[in-house]
Amino acid sequence: MTRTRPPVRPRPAEHRAGPRVPLVLALPAAAAVLVLLLPLVALVSRAPWSGAGTVLAAPEVGQALWLSLRCATAATLLSLVLGVPLAWVLARADLPGTGVLRALVTLPVVLPPVVGGVALLMLLGRRGLLGAHLDAWFGVTVPFTTVAVVLAETFVALPFLVLSVEGTLRAAPRGADEAAAVLGADRWYTFRRVTLPRVAPGVVAGAVLCFARALGEFGATVTFAGSFPGTTRTMPLAIQEAMERDPDAAVALSLLLVALSLVALVALHGRWAGRVLG
Amino acid sequence: MLSRLVALPVLVALGVAACGSHAPGADDAEGGPTGALTVLAAASLRDAFERLRGVFEDEHPGVTVTFAFAGSSTLAQQVLAGAPADVLATASTPTMALVGDLADEPVVVARNTLEIVVPVDNPAGITSLADLADPGVTLALCAPEVPCGAAAADAFAAAGITPTPDTYEKDVTAALTRAVLGEVDAALVYRTDVLAAGESVRGIPLPDDVRSSTDYPVAVLTEAPNPDAARAFVALVRSAQGRQVLTEAGFEVP
Structure with missing residues (x-):
């Protein structure tokens, strides 16, 4: 090699858009892109295109996909019902100890999901804190059921929705809420008819994020709910299972999940872009 | 240009690899x-x-x-x-x-030989492989890909029983843990696992004609x-x- 050229020759459009990226930032940034994208490139390169049809047409795949979509949808709905009010409390209620509460309820974001699974088992397992009573009084056991999958996914994904909605609530000016209150609307009416419509984009973004996280949930699900086709074996569990039996099938299933996650992400960005441009 | 872009991740990768690498198996003074x-x-x-x-x-x-x-x-x-x-x-x-x-x-x-393992209080009153066909019994089996799952499938086939498992675990110790925690009424694991688990579980050996080993x-x-x-x-x-x-x-x- 004779002389090193700058890694990226700026095209006129980029040049107009802003200052040139200094090399000291460009190199690690390029490395970051490689770290994030090379594994996905490898996944695509190993895709068994010829056999993908047979792999994806297998009944277990449809079963796992359908179960995943149902569970992630249920977890998202549950998160909306519980999470939007929690976000409002964190953003607006001015209660003492809100900071501590926020830290505690968002702990699952940084917690390894498998820890969540163990914790859920200790709470709702057949000998768990609550589970023992559920079993003794009602004959209800939660582990190994689809309900357990939804609970595990909700535990892991709910904080994403709460954080997103709370951020939007904090950013939204309170003027309209206060005006509604001055005009005699009670707090529930104000929340429903004034606050909620104004933060709707944040709620949608939070719900999409929550859905994507629930769709990918593995650790808490396998620990708490177990793995059984049609009942608890969601796509991530099916991928892990396929990896031990037929790595090609695992690659095909992984790509399907990548595609689904991309759809969610594009939906999120479309919404976000619409908000920024609108 | 390309080499510069690639150099950094490669260095990082080498660094990561070095963290987990082995010292070469050079012999010490005593020849071991x-x-x-x-x-x-x-x-x-x-x-x-x-x-x-x-x-x-x-x-x-x-x-x-x-x-x-x-x-x-x-x-x-x-x-x-x-x-x-x-x-x-x-x-x-x-x-x-x-x-x-x-x-x-x-x-x-x-x-190793396959055995039924139950929590020590045996909540479902399991006595034989046939009890595991009852859908009311919560049963953990190993996934069919792992040896204990394959051995379990052999045992059920030999006994002419269709089990109704509630979960397929990724390895035998995961199946055992379900029984140790009392989350399942029974699991099929190896004799060695039952011995290692001690007081919290009980093993029920399989009869000789369906005995499955690996x-x-x-x-x-x-x-x-x-x-x-x-x-x-x-x-x-x-x-x-x-x-x-x-x-x-x-x-x-x-």
Whole structure:
């Protein structure tokens, strides 16, 4: 090699858009892109295109996909019902100890999901804190059921929705809420008819994020709910299972999940872009 | 340009690799192996191999032993993916065969037998394999890909019973844990697992005509970073002392 050229020759459009990226930032940034994208490139390169049809047409795949979509949808709905009010409390209620509460309820974001699974088992397992009573009084056991999958996914994904909605609530000016209150609307009416419509984009973004996280949930699900086709074996569990039996099938299933996650992400960005441009 | 873009991640990758790399198996002054030894072993070998660790490290003070216990099919996939391991011990000959030429002449060192395991209070009153066909019984089985799952399938086939499992676990210890925690009424695991779990569970042996067992082959890996230590470890497992430890853990030794 004779002389090193700058890694990226700026095209006129980029040049107009802003200052040139200094090399000291460009190199690690390029490395970051490689770290994030090379594994996905490898996944695509190993895709068994010829056999993908047979792999994806297998009944277990449809079963796992359908179960995943149902569970992630249920977890998202549950998160909306519980999470939007929690976000409002964190953003607006001015209660003492809100900071501590926020830290505690968002702990699952940084917690390894498998820890969540163990914790859920200790709470709702057949000998768990609550589970023992559920079993003794009602004959209800939660582990190994689809309900357990939804609970595990909700535990892991709910904080994403709460954080997103709370951020939007904090950013939204309170003027309209206060005006509604001055005009005699009670707090529930104000929340429903004034606050909620104004933060709707944040709620949608939070719900999409929550859905994507629930769709990918593995650790808490396998620990708490177990793995059984049609009942608890969601796509991530099916991928892990396929990896031990037929790595090609695992690659095909992984790509399907990548595609689904991309759809969610594009939906999120479309919404976000619409908000920024609108 | 490309080389500069690629250089950094490569350096990072090398750094990461160096963190997990082995010292080469150079011989020390007394002629024994040194360095690190990585053994990938079936989950059911945990107790026996942990006891052999002390013996091995006493005999070869220059060697640091690291065990990774998991389902045999997981381990086989790791070896195929190039995991830097020295010894592979699986819970069945078909899972050992998955790695093909990467295993250097596997030898069977132990045999394990399948048993029903129930929580010590036996909440569902299980007495035989036939009870496991009751959909009201919460049952954990190993996934069919791992040896204990294959052995369970053989036992049910031999008994002409269709089980109604509630979960397929990724390895035998995961299935055992479900019974230890009392989350399931029964699981099918190996005799050695029932012995290792102690007081919290009870084992129910299967009748002779459906008795299902599995062989444990051990092999030095052809791409072992430390083949000297690997051979020494396999020799220990096959020695009189190794056989005794395996027998005490509940294995049959050929």
